[in-house]
Amino acid sequence: MESIDIDETDLRLLDALQTNAALSNLALAAQVHVSPPTCLRRVKRLWEAGLIERQVAILNADRLAPVLGHGLSAVVEISLDRQGAEMLDAFEQRISVDEAVQQCYRVSPGPDFVLIVHVADMPAYQALAQRLFTSDANVRNVKAFFSVKRAKFEPKMAISSARRA
Known part of the structure; x- marks a missing residue:
C-alpha cells in the first residue's frame, strides 16, 4: 500500500x-x-x-422501527478449529458477503473473529447461525451476546486526538 x-x-x-x-x-x-x-x-x-x-x-434505527421493527443486534465471537491463513481468509470471505453481518473483526487473543450482526428476530438469527456457523465444519465455538440497548454508535475516527498522541 x-x-x-x-x-x-x-x-x-x-x-x-x-x-x-x-x-x-x-x-x-x-x-x-x-x-x-x-x-x-x-x-x-x-x-x-x-x-x-x-x-x-447513517439511518436512525429508532425512527425506522415502526416500519422495519427494531430487529435483533448481536456481538458474536467465533473460534475456528484450524487457524491457517487460508482458513481464516475463507471464513472471512464467506461471512463478509452476508448482509446481516455489519462488521467483522479478526481478533487476538481469544476468539478468531468478532462480528456485529443485525437480523429481524430470533428465528432470523437462528437461520444466520445455521447458514454461517453450524454448516461450517471449521467453526469450533460460537458465543453470541444480544443487545438490549445501544448506548453509543459512532463510526467517526478520532483524528484530532490521534494526531496529538
Whole structure:
C-alpha cells in the first residue's frame, strides 16, 4: 500500500467529512479555511489515495422501527478449529458477503473473529447461525451476546486526538 503525505489541512477535511459528508464543496472549504478549488483538489486526492472509502447515510434505527421493527443486534465471537491463513481468509470471505453481518473483526487473543450482526428476530438469527456457523465444519465455538440497548454508535475516527498522541 502506497503512503500518502497528509498535512493538517487534509486532516481537517477528513474530520469535517466524517461529521457531514453532504457538505457542499463551498461549505466544506469555508469550514476548513481553504479556497474552494483547493478543497476540491484535496478531497479528490484523498479519495484517490483510498483514505475515503465511501460515503453513506447513517439511518436512525429508532425512527425506522415502526416500519422495519427494531430487529435483533448481536456481538458474536467465533473460534475456528484450524487457524491457517487460508482458513481464516475463507471464513472471512464467506461471512463478509452476508448482509446481516455489519462488521467483522479478526481478533487476538481469544476468539478468531468478532462480528456485529443485525437480523429481524430470533428465528432470523437462528437461520444466520445455521447458514454461517453450524454448516461450517471449521467453526469450533460460537458465543453470541444480544443487545438490549445501544448506548453509543459512532463510526467517526478520532483524528484530532490521534494526531496529538
